[in-house]
Amino acid sequence: MSKTVVVLGGAYAGLHIVHALLKKNDKNVKVILVTKNSHLYWNMASVRAIIPGQFTDKDLFKPLADSLKRYPAESYELVIGSAEGADFDAKSVRITTAAGDRTIAYDQLVLATGSRTPSDDVPWKAHGSxxxxxxxxxxxxxxxxxxxxxxxxxxxxxxxxxxxxxxxxxxxxxxxxxxxxxxxxxxxxxxxxxxxxxxxxxxxxxxxxxxxxxxxxxxxxxxxxxxxxxxxxxxxxxxxxxxxxLVPNSEYVPAKYLTEKRLVDVDDFFRVQGTTNVWAAGDLVCKPRAGFMIAQKQAAGVAKNVELALADKEPLPVKGLPVxxxxxxxxxxxxxxxxxxxxxxxxxxxxxxxxxxxxxxxxxxxxxxxx
Incomplete structure (x- = not known):
């Protein structure tokens, strides 16, 4: 039976996980990537990009569609939209797109929507499209x-x-x-x-x-x-x-799965506490702290655990940076x-x-x- 993995967020952690799953070439798995931004934004360089002449838009923004087209068309779907609600019991997420609202059912769900700056007047993070x-x-x-x-x-x-x-x-x-x-x-x-x-x-x-x-x-x-x-x-x-x-992009997550700081509460497997098939990685999670290399390690661990879950196997603890x-x-x-x-x-x-x-x-x- 075909299974669906929905990944919310197309930045560093989310794209990493999508690639890891699609590279397995499992014909029984479809990966759906939902993201507000149709491009990967290399925001690590945003602090230098505000200096005139340092980077062009084409340097910093790369189309996600081009990144994924190497995989069979039937193995994935790219949805440009934002998550507005999630029902972990019904195993579904509600997405708003330019064409209207849409509800997507999943077998495994990954939350990787990251964070934003409190002010929407600075470009250190991508706030929207x-x-x-x-x-x-x-x-x-x-x-x-x-x-x-x-x-x-x-x-x-x-x-x-x-x-x-x-x-x-x-x-x-x-x-x-x-x-x-x-x-x-x-x-x-x-x-x-x-x-x-x-x-x-x-x-x-x-x-x-x-x-x-x-x-x-x-x-x-x-x-x-x-x-x-x-x-x-x-x-x-x-x-x-x-x-x-930083403000976590967690408004769509039911409150009982969040900490007091509105971060997603995860266990050592980076599975959302109180769920069996919802995972999270990146700036959105409660531990240890936000960071590029930290998110990379988390993404690798979550991708592996989603793969294990799809095969009905037990997850492994997600290892952090050794230093x-x-x-x-x-x-x-x-x-x-x-x-x-x-x-x-x-x-x-x-x-x-x-x-x-x-x-x-x-x-x-x-x-x-x-x-």
Whole structure:
């Protein structure tokens, strides 16, 4: 009897899982990929893409249809739409597409819808369709080019990378301020001093202990933004780029399967707690944390467990990374990071990430060799 696997989300984790299942060439299994974005968005490079002339849209966005056409047409379906509801008891998901609503039944379901930024005005994540993502990225690039004063809020890895890219390109011609709510970057990670030192070299001013309370248009000039800090200080800027926080794309998941932070609650097999045939991977899950390489390992484990479930076999615990690694590109020439408790030399982070923002890996995601 033919079985259906539905994968919700076509980014790093979801596409990895789809490729892994389709490569098995099981004629009794059909894989349905549901995604808002018709293209794979290499958002790891989004922090550099806001710098004019660094990447084209064709560099960063690749059609998922082209990625999947190597497989027999009857073995998969690509649905451009968004999940609006899921009934894990009835084994079905409700999808909204341009042609209308559709309910899809499944035998195995994978949740890989990832996360989004709290603000829909920044391009670090794809919030909606391909067209919307491209337009937002271009709009942000235009604003960066026109601005003479830029405030980057949030001193996590994304904030450090955004500030670093801006400093590398414009540190001598534009005023760039990085706002950190704490007294150290990256929440006090051991890589924080190195990151701060690299940003200083790029003429990025860092304002510590100054979380953002709110923002508002300037009364004197509505084209500018007033950034109100928690201590009451107001900074008027041409461009405000927030990088704080992630919001899980979990609205379609019944509340009882979510944690207090709206993340999907999974067991050691990355099966959704309280289910037998629903799995999850990537930024959407409750453990251990969001991260590109972490999602990759999770996707490999979930793909294997879906394969085992289809064969009526017991799942295996999903293994995480053997080491805890953090790497931040700080401009196009340097980097900062660590491997466990060992600080990595700038040149190592640059070679691994900063040199090309992982772009060479994109081909492997598209042709399935990563899976």
């Amino acid at each position: 391909y067209e919307e993502a491209v337009a937002l990225l271009q709009s942000t690039t235009d604003k960066v080019k026109a601005a003479t004063h830029i405030v980057v809020a949030g001193s996590g890895p994304t904030g450090v990378e955004v500030a670093g890219e801006l400093g590398y390109e414009f540190g001598k011609t534009k005023e760039i301020i990085l706002i950190s709510a704490s007294d150290k970057l990256v929440n006090g990670d051991i890589s924080a001093p190195a990151a701060a030192n690299e940003l200083k070299k790029l003429n990025v001013a860092i304002k510590y202990g100054a979380g953002v309370e709110t923002t508002r248009p300037s009364a004197a000039d509505p084209s500018k933004t007033e950034v109100v800090l928690k201590g009451g200080e107001v900074i008027t800027t041409d461009l405000y780029l927030p990088t704080m926080g 805890d690694i953090l790497g931040m590109a700080v401009g196009r020439g340097r980097g900062a990071g660590r491997l466990n408790s060992f600080r990595l030399p700038s040149i190592m982070v640059w070679l691994a990430k900063g040199r090309n923002m992982g772009m060479p890996m994109m081909a492997g995601y598209l042709d399935g060799t990563v899976a």
